[in-house]
Each structure stands twice: as C-alpha cells, then as structure tokens.
Amino acid sequence: xxxxxxxxxxxxxxxxxxxxxxxxxxxxxxxxxxxxxxxxxxxxxxxxxxxxxxxxxxxxxxxxxxxxxxxxxxxxxxxxxxxxxxxxxxxxxxxxxxxxxxxxxxxxxxxxxxxxxxxxxxxxxxxxxxxxxxxxxxxxxxxxxxxxxxxxxxxxxxxxxxxxxxxxxxxxxxxxxxxxxxxxxxxxxxxxxxxxxxxxxxxxxxxxxxxxxxxxxxxxxxxxxxxxxxxxxxxxxxxxxxxxxxxxxxxxxxxxxxxxxxxxxxxxxxxxxxxxxxxxxxxxxxxxxxxxxxxxxxxxxxxxxxxxxxxxxxxxxxxxxxxxxxxxxxxxxxxxxxxxxxxxxxxxxxxxxxxxxxxxxxxxxxxxxxxxxxxxxxxxxxxxxxxxxxxxxxxxxxxxxx
Amino acid sequence: xxxxxxxxxxxxxxxxxxxxxxxxxxxxxxxxxxxxxxxxxxxxxxxxxxxxxxxxxxxxxxxxxxxxxxxxxxxxxxxxxxxxxxxxxxxxxxxxxxxxxxxxxxxxxxxxxxxxxxxxxxxxxxxxxxxxxxxx
Numbered sequence: 335x336x337x338x339x340x341x342x343x344x345x346x347x348x349x350x351x352x353x354x355x356x357x358x359x360x361x362x363x364x365x366x367x368x369x370x371x372x373x374x375x376x377x378x379x380x381x382x383x384x385x386x387x388x389x390x391x392x393x394x395x396x397x398x399x400x401x402x403x404x405x406x407x408x409x410x411x412x413x414x415x416x417x418x419x420x421x422x423x424x425x426x427x428x429x430x431x432x433x434x435x436x437x438x439x440x441x442x443x444x445x446x447x448x449x450x451x452x453x454x455x456x457x458x459x460x461x462x463x464x465x466x467x468x469x470x471x472x473x474x475x476x477x478x479x480x481x482x483x484x485x486x487x488x489x490x491x492x493x494x495x496x497x498x499x500x501x502x503x504x505x506x507x508x509x510x511x512x513x514x515x516x517x518x519x520x521x522x523x524x525x526x527x528x529x530x531x532x533x534x535x536x537x538x539x540x541x542x543x544x545x546x547x548x549x550x551x552x553x554x555x556x557x558x559x560x561x562x563x564x565x566x567x568x569x570x571x572x573x574x575x576x577x578x579x580x581x582x583x584x585x586x587x588x589x590x591x592x593x594x595x596x597x598x599x600x601x602x603x604x605x606x607x608x609x610x611x612x613x614x615x616x617x618x619x620x621x622x623x624x625x626x627x628x629x630x631x632x633x634x635x636x637x638x639x640x641x642x643x644x645x646x647x648x649x650x651x652x653x654x655x656x657x658x659x660x661x662x663x664x665x666x667x668x669x670x671x672x673x674x675x676x677x678x679x680x681x682x683x684x685x686x687x688x689x690x691x692x693x694x695x696x697x698x699x700x701x702x703x704x705x706x707x708x709x710x711x712x713x714x715x716x717x718x719x720x721x722x723x724x725x726x727x728x729x730x731x732x733x734x735x736x
Numbered sequence: 737x738x739x740x741x742x743x744x745x746x747x748x749x750x751x752x753x754x755x756x757x758x759x760x761x762x763x764x765x766x767x768x769x770x771x772x773x774x775x776x777x778x779x780x781x782x783x784x785x786x787x788x789x790x791x792x793x794x795x796x797x798x799x800x801x802x803x804x805x806x807x808x809x810x811x812x813x814x815x816x817x818x819x820x821x822x823x824x825x826x827x828x829x830x831x832x833x834x835x836x837x838x839x840x841x842x843x844x845x846x847x848x849x850x851x852x853x854x855x856x857x858x859x860x861x862x863x864x865x866x867x868x869x870x871x872x
Contacts, residue, residue, distance in 0.1 A: 383823065383825075384825070385864060447866070520827050520862065521827075521831050521862050529830075605821075605823060605865050607864035608861070608864055608865075610862050615864070617864065617865065682830050684828075684829040686825055686826070686827060686864075687825060688823045688824045693844075
C-alpha cells in the first residue's frame, strides 16, 4: 500500500515514524523482503561529506553610519576577495576564492592554505572576520573605505548557497603518465600508482532516489549541520547518462543546488579545505531524507555499493584534454576493498569523501526525524529527469572577429 | 637484546660540522638508517634516524649524543594527527609511502599508526583539512 508524505509527516509528529539510514535499510530489506519493509519503513536517511567546490555564501553586512556602496568596488574577507557585483552591502564569497597575494601554483604544487572555504568555516564557527573594502563613492553612498571586524551573529544575512553539490556518482581518478600529478581528485602517482574516488556510494543521497522521484526543488535537507533546502538542480545536472538496470547512473549525473541559513550551521559540517596543487575549497555535509512511498522507493534505497559502478578516468590526459574514454568500470564495493584492477594492474584506492561522516549525517537526520524535529517536504517541482533532454554541453569556442 | 628505534636528533649550530653519527657506528656498533636530514642555515641540524643495535650499546650511544649536546626526541611524538580536524576521508592513505594509514574495514575510519611513520611529511599538504601536523 502506497503512503503519502503527509501521512508520513503525521507519524513523524506522533514520534512513531520508522526510520533507517541508507546503510541500515540494506539489511532490513534483505531480512524482511521489499514488500514488508516498504510497508513498515517510513523514511530512509542518506548522507555525504566531501569537498564540494561549487559552494559559497552570500552576506548582507548592514549599512555603516556614513553609507558605503560596495557594489562595483572591492571587498575582502580575511584578505580573500568577495564578489561585489551586487547592491550596496551584499557580498558573495566563493569557496575557491584566494587572497590576491597567495602564490597559487607559482611553486608547484601550491599549498592553498587559506581561501573562501576557510573564511566560511571561520564565520560559521563564530569567529570575527576582517572586512576590508574600497568603493568609488556616490552622493548617496559617500564613503570610500571601510575596515572592520564582522561576526556572523551581527550581520543581517549569512546564507550558504551552493550551486553544485551532492554529485550523483563521480569519476575514479588515476594517472597513466610518468610523473606525479596534483588534481582536485588528490595526489595521483604515476603509472597507475593509486586510484582516488569520491562518493559515499550506497549512502549518497542521489543514489537512493536515482530518478529524483522524491528529491526536487524545495526538498528540506540536512545542510552543513543545520537545515537547508534544494534550491534547483545543480549546475552540470546531467540526468541522461547511461544507467544500470536498477536505474543507477554509471557516471557523474544529477546534482543539487542547495541553500540554507548559515547562522544555524556548524563548522563540523562545513570545513575549509586545501587541495594540493589545485586550490581551496569547502567540505560540505549534506543529508537528504527519502520518503518510502511504495515498494519502488524501498528498492531504490536498498541499493548497495556492489550495485553502483563508477568510471575510471585518466587525469593526466583524458580529463584535462576533455577526451572521451574510460579505462575501466568498477563498483564501490571494489573501491572500498582497497584495490581495483585497471589495465591488468592492482591499484590501491583511497576515498576523497568521508564515509564515517556520511554515516554520522544519516544518523543525525534519522534522529531528528524520530524525535519529531524534522518534517519532510513535498517538492515544489521535480528536477529534470532522465528523459528531460537536459544535459551537459562542452563549450563551443568561437573566434571573435575584430 | 636488540632494539630498533626511530629518533629525532637536533644538532646545535656548534655541532653541525662534527662527525657525530660516525661515532655511533664506530664506537657503539649501531646500525642506522637516515630517514630525513636537514641543516637550517645559521641555525641547527636535524636528523631523523632509525637506530638499531644491542640495547646496552644503544643506551650508551644515546648517552654519548646527549653528552655531546644533541637533543633527542622519539619520532612518534613528532608527527601527530589533529583528531578534531581529521574527517576520515582517506586522502592520506595512498600518499603515505610506508602504509602508516589504513581504513578500519568496519567503521571506515582512517587509522594512523605512528610507529610506521617516517616523518617524510608527504601527508601534510595532501590532507584537505590539514589535520596532520609535524612538530620538528
């Protein structure tokens, strides 16, 4: 018998909802069978905790006594440049932003010790952050310079707004060349010296609702330790990729754009990160509850690491030069065994995203739901699906004629 | 009884030009493997050694180093993991040349065995949240 989200919410309010994490549900489905489990279980919680570069936050810092218009000027938070293309005192800070004087990759590989992601972590931790800004001055906003400490608790708004998070599947990165390379997938040793992957696999949100039946615009989620929402499909949302019989995409597919009030989040779940030779970023914790509306949803959430395949891609040539071709296809179960086989060679594996923290997120969300602190939402509009025709196009470069 | 220990030696400026390590081999019959060596201009020398030999001779050798003015510290105290910062992703695992990191197959947490660590420092910049710290 099918359930509705409204019915599940009634059970959550009464403290009677039956909730499992996406890891626990695997055994539940095995023991009880899909039919019985679908009847008994109301919600399955997911989680992921990894470096998510397309993250950022916007702030409204409030108006100074003599007004300043930062829009069109320059602004820095702890020396990291913030975007000032908005109105007077709105700023956007991206996780990858770097101080002007950061040496970057001038001495390769650059260390990227401090950037936008770190500023976001410090703000969330309640630390004071230095704002330094210059403006051109107008009759209505005469001030030209501003230097002050700001604190998240004092400014008007601080909103995390990540345009692409929670990738549904991802590449496994290897290096076929004869020198060590430093990529966003980590340090890759020459001649297939190691293989790095980045997904929570069976716990990852979009693997548990592969066709986005319940996850859509407006879905309430765990974001950075607090509450957030799915704002839109993420950039590069690519639902039309090849899938397994069970509907699991075999390469990077769906993505989420997410939003939430930074003031109620926690530095444990938003961690400034440094990627050697690549740049600065933010490690983000996301968890999405999946309502078990029927047997189909239960089957989706019972997905295991052995059911999920990821493509192995060479990051010394195929990736940087945007060439097609995967070296192998491996399951997350194989990846988690510590070794995969590529071109006949046993290659040691390592994860870029934290599985223990993903477990913790799914468990926290489960606890919120069990104790009636978190109700599920109906999505306002579904994300573009596998048949939508929405996809990722390469850039078509065209010469500019003068 | 044979012992094998990894130690960090700090040579003050005045000792940098003396053949101290040679004496460990010649006088105390100790086997050594240099894991790391550096001399900071105008400051001090630093040597990370694996030292192996008879316990009595080892003690005498260490005694000699101390009397000569070399500061000695056990290596395992020098590379530490900030447990607050580590989020158990695993980025360090394949970077480490000695296999000092491994994943607990049950919890998927990353375990750090500092007995295997040779303080090469490769894990330090490779760790995204910068949880690994070296205290030389």
